[in-house]
Amino acid sequence: MSKVHVQTTINGEAVEYLCEPQQSFLDVLREDLLKQGTKEGCATGDCGACSVLLDGRLVCACLMLGVEAEGRTLTTIEGIASDDGLHPIQQKFLEHAALQCGICTPGFIVATKALLDKNPNPDETTIRYWLAGNLCRCTGYDKIVRAVQAAAEELAQEA
């Protein structure tokens, strides 16, 4: 089976790769491009560990084909922090002990980024429903929700 040539943009950088037509974008990211901050928890779109932003929209990289990245703009967890340091969402996850094992954390941070880009002042219910596509088995979500609230406040002050 011949591979497909793809040109795309990941975290602001032009990237090209060859992938199998049936290969998921998650598989391309992790096994070929070695951008492994994006995690696989299920590969069926149920856990959100592979959350990435596709043209600013939150998607599961496991539900997207590698070929579908052609011409698009993607953001992964590696693209959240800036030259100035951690993004406030990352900083608040740390300060609020919102991670235990840390495997779901990149997905949560990307999903939170998508939420706060869209709705800078979400209430608790909105946060909980927005993040309902991201599974965490360690924290019971309490500290994650508080971290998101704190990040929203921080970003509002910065704005």
Add this chain to the structure above:
Amino acid sequence: MAEAVDYKYIGTSPVRPDGVDKVTGRAQFAADQNMPNTLYGKILRSPHAHANIKSVDVSKALAMEGVYAAVSGADFPGGARGKVGGEGGGDIGDVARNIMARDKALYHGHAVAAVAATSLTIADAALAMIDVEYETLAPVLDVVAAMAADSPLLDATNFTKNLPETPDKPSNIASVTVLTRGNVDEGFEQADVTVEGEYHIPMAHQGYIEPHACTATVNEEGKATVWCSTQGHFEFRSMTSKILDWKVGDLKFIPAEIGGGFGGKTTVYLEPVAVLLSKLAGRPVKMMMSREEVFRATGPTSGSVCRVKVGAKKDGTITAAKAWLAYEAGAFAGAPIGPGAMAIFAPYVLENFHVEAHDVLVNKPKVAAYRAPGAPQSMHAMEIALDDIAREIGMDPLDLRLKNAASEGTRAPYGPKFPAIGFKECLEAAKAHPNYTAPVPEGAGRGVAAGFWFNIGMQSSAEVRINEDGTVIIMEGNPDIGGSRASMCLMAAETLGVDYERVKAYIGDTESTGFCNVTGGSRTTFATGMAVVQACEDIIAQCKARAAATWGVDEDQVEWEDGQAIPAPGVNADVTPMSLADVMASAHKTGGPLLGRASLNASGAGASFSVNFVDLMVDKETGKVDVLAFTAIQDAGTAIHPAYVEGQMQGGAAQGLGWALNEEYIYDADGVMENAGFLDYRVPVASDLPMIDCQIIEVPNPRHPYGVRGVGETPIVAPLAAAANAVRAATGVRINDLPLSPPNILAAIDSD
């Protein structure tokens, strides 16, 4: 004894040392390991729940282009039966047969062969070319039916252990545990009220978000290096050595960051297979389970049937209790019946009780440890019985528990008397808690339950090194599954008297640090923490000796205070205090670099008790349960890092609620799990839960230098019965079985 004292670092919640790497995607988990020239390994799994394997032929797969190795059960030389494999693993012969079937497939998804190929696509294609000839057998799926004399047998050589006389016929009952005291018949005669019931809990999975993964590489010398997701790399090395019949010294295990375990990563699945494939292929082999494989073929916890009868006087005094427990072992012996039997009545003063517990083979995956293994199942039954007694005698459920609560000096059901414990303190805190004194929301129900876990100690090693700038490096061997590096750094900072920011903790591989038992049993902060504290004390002793030599005074004339060696009061030495950096600056003159170490087999882990209460709203038309409020109160001994103690309590509460409300292994008649994915095996999501309020009780454990008990496991125990009791309160209907899922609740309401 460790008194409640003011600490400088302990009891604070700083950012964890490994945090930045985990919020930026830098942290390397097992599936993130990459080596040039790596092959992908995949496993062929049995499509039958119970079958004889007549033959396995991998030759066609091996002949395919891009396939470099293929193995089946016959290729695994080790795994003699009857030897203990390590914490959590059970009999090593069983572990060996669990990771690769020999003559029998014992559950749907049981590994029967494996391949290594240049791509995942080719590996999948190769699995399809392996010929396996099965002779299917009737699956044994129901734990009670499995115990019947006429049940089909999983293992014709299994004769029930621990019976007074060795049975003359094999059965599916692997072993029986009995625990008894006093005279239950007389006890029940003294009772004014007696309640009894039979309670069913389904098999449930730990549900860690990271699937099992590993990479193994075997070089031309026959030396293997393995990166893996493990709760205990030393024990993984030991098991792999026994299963492959390799020397321990030829195996190096490097623990990656671990994406959750909860007990499920205390035993091997992939590692021996990857080592063997790499040896045969001469290239590195990477193996990653799919989520479906995790559900079907790794160790969940036992489904169970518990029958409990409890008698009490009108004043609430429990006079007798009796329990009959049957736990699913899955395909091989090893259900946690010992802890289940010892835990069920542990929170209470009881003169008359009898527990009989059964470890039962069924055609389901071999169970593994899951957070307080065995306790949630049995204590669910007891805590429901107490709720029913409280209702019958018109007593507050917390008062009923207080009336019978164990305290220091109470003889535990398993024999010894409790040292200082904090159960009564938890109950009193619950009674006074604003969430408990607040009225129950209109239409909702409030449920109360208690939880308990023993906690364990076991073996740990730690080294502490001092850099020339006085910064501190801790090296220990327990994978950090929930922030334990932060706890180690806090205890070291406190002991040495240096800033938390100046301490770093590392998890060494099997060749860079001393042996540590698994991260499990809530032992890491307790036992490995104790080793870290002792290694720091070793450093302090060395610094005092170096300072004494520098100053020309006796060692007993030097004290350690606030991170410095100082002359003892009354010693008239005109000297400058020496910090760690000062000692290191002159270390070349006083004996070389500072290296502290400690190794121990810790005893004295303190039991941790909890009280939970939950407000639930039940939609009587749909059967859906909404969690309105949850309060967790637990004795942590001393909370080293309170935010991560709360994290354990909140995470355990969520897992317990998930098990109570939705999670279950659903099997069809052929023994095929029908919901092997996160869409249908529904763990709680953020919108299912409220904030989880925590109150940490601190009754210090006298056997730990800072009073640590261990907190990780107790939190999962109480939510099961608390939820069941809340549903009873909300609906007036007692539902004995879990999960309290919409169809089950509707069926119970309709039949009432």
Add this chain to the structure above:
Amino acid sequence: MARIVFHDQLLPATNGEREIEVTVENYRDLLVVLEARWPGIGERLAKSAVAIDGQIYQDAFLEPIAANSEVFFMSRIEGG
């Protein structure tokens, strides 16, 4: 003398005796005494945990056993 109590699973090995009293210095000596009394029991005891005066040991060895000590053999505890 120290009080030594066996759990039910050990009764087949002790001819049904649940409790005995012995005078020993430590756990190692206790094992020697028990093995002499019931040959083969040591292998089973090695798979048990033991509580000496309320402290649970997964592996005891040199722990002292006093004249008034209570020693309970119990199932080993694993954990998640």
